[in-house]
Amino acid sequence: MTLDELTAAIGGTIIRPGDSEWEAARRFHSGIGEPAVVIRASSVDDVRGALRYAAAERLDVMVRSGGHSAWGQVPGGVTIDISALDDVSIDGTRVSVGGGAQWGAIARTLGAHGLGLSSGDTASVGVGGLTLGGGIGWMVRAWGLASDQLVGAQLVTARGDVVEVSASSHPDLFWALRGGGGNFGVVTRFDFEAHPLDGVVHAVFGIDGDAAPALRVLADLMKTAPRELTVTYMDVPPMDPNAPAGAMISAVWIGTDEEAARRALAPLRDAPGIIEREIGVQQYPDILLQTPEFDPEHPMPGFVGGNTLLRELGDDPIDRLVAFRAQNPASVVLLRSLGGAYGDVAQDDSPFPARDATWFAMAGAFDIPGMLDDAGRAAATAAWDAIEALGAGVYGNFTTSTDPSMAERMYPPATMARLSAIKREWDPGNVFCRNHNVRPV
Structure with missing residues (x-):
């Protein structure tokens, strides 16, 4: 043709x-x-x-x-x-979403029906890329990854065939879609099992002084916290108006019980150096970030760092992450709590790595001319490598790297072998290679 x-x-x-x-x-x-x-x-x-x-x-x-x-x-x-393929249909709690839809629009449509799905943090992120890569969101501890809520899909293969995929129809391919990325075809429709959601309690806390003690309190809190609670720590420089500068902790409680949320967060709120900035009930779509589109006049700088999935947020990773931020004035550090429903999924039940992780961590120095020289890049790389060595896996959706070797870092050998075999069946010519590529073996 x-x-x-x-x-x-x-x-x-x-x-x-x-x-x-x-x-x-x-x-x-x-x-x-x-x-x-x-x-x-x-x-x-x-x-x-x-x-x-x-x-x-x-x-x-x-x-x-x-x-x-x-x-x-x-x-x-x-x-x-495929952004025009963005239709949504709802049948009870079963939700079918076009492969080109974005999470902000989906959240608003579901919210009007008293439903929710655990999505990413940004309204403009595509349902397709996030779900196929796993999808760590604000409901990850209660409902798991976005891909854990997937119950079916319509996929167009490299040969142009249309197949319906589920746990009972092409089960190996269904397994691969739940975290194996866009390696196996174009998903034109996702079928999810949604959850009742009438709102969330959203809280924001500032940190005055050294962040390490606050992070130790946070780590202890989340060891026994109810699954309704997910938290994020972020420390950013004054660069992006969408992300206030400084160290802060954000929390989301599923549901509108503000008193329950306050009780769960009390150990954090009462800790020294913690400043409560806001807490209250909101609609879930309203807490999703609105990120600016690419501006060719002000392109984003390079990023020296990475992400990892930590089995435990102990003293060593805390100290290293805080030191990374202190040693690199133009840098960002982020933590997101896991566990709960995320860990209920057996490791072999999806390709997503490190189901025993309890935290997701990311850190990176912005490669800005005049602020980061060769020695600074080398130091930031070494510091990050030491942090990643403490982790158990890499989350592909949160890396900007197009290095072909990244997939080997994302998936354990047995998982990669299984993905490769499925790839050989559905895309033997590796047509779908503009991704964290699984090569047909």
Whole structure:
């Protein structure tokens, strides 16, 4: 199939370099791409046609929904934009979501029906990328990952075939979709089991002085905290107006029982150096972040660091994370509590690593000219490597690296072997390689 034949066959739009829409089409939330062609699909049949064209031309495929992935910057190939596939249907607690939908819109639609799903923290993040990579969100301790709530999917294969996937239909492929990334096809519909949700209690605490004692209190608190409670620690420099500078702890309690939330948070609120800034009932969509789109005049700097899944937030990782932030003035440190429902899923039941982890940790120095020289980069790299060595796995959705070796760090050998075998069955030509790539073996 030629591009002209595809243009005549589909209802979507095909945009090539030089077309009037090209500059807009190649921009995505996190950057500007240089694909060979952008295909804006308006239907599942459009996706099928796009994949048949890519196969005929032997072109790699990049799938775009929310557009937050760094893989959009890799030149060449076909970008299939499925953002128009964003329909939502609700049947009781069963929710079907188009593969191009974004979490903010989904949260608002579900909220109107008194329902919720554990999603990412950002409204514009795509349902597809987040779910296929796992999806650590504010309800992770009560409901698990976004992928843990997945009960079915419609997928278009590299050959252009449409398959329905669930625990009873293509169970190996269903297993792979719950954390194995976009390696196996284009998911055009996700089926989730949602949960009753009438609101959340959202709390924010500041930290006055050394953050290490506060983090020790927080770590102790979360060892026995109810599953309704999930917390995040973040320490950022004064760079982004969407993220207030300094060290702070945010907490979300599922449900509207503010008194229960206050009781659960009392040990933290009463600890020295902790300042209560706000607490109250909110609707879940209102706490999702609104992040600015890529600005070519002010591109994001490089990032020297990474993330890891910690089995325990003990003194050593706390001290190292606090020291990392202190030693790098332009840096960020983030922690998110895990455990609970996240750990209820057996390790072999999904590809997502480190189900025994109780915290997710991230740290990185911003590679800003004049603030980070070669010695500084080397020091930040060494400091992060020492932190990652304490962890049990890497969360692929939270890395901007396009290093082909990243997938080997994300999945244990046995998991990677199983993913590779499934990849060989469904995408033997590795058409879907613009991701943390699992190669068909």
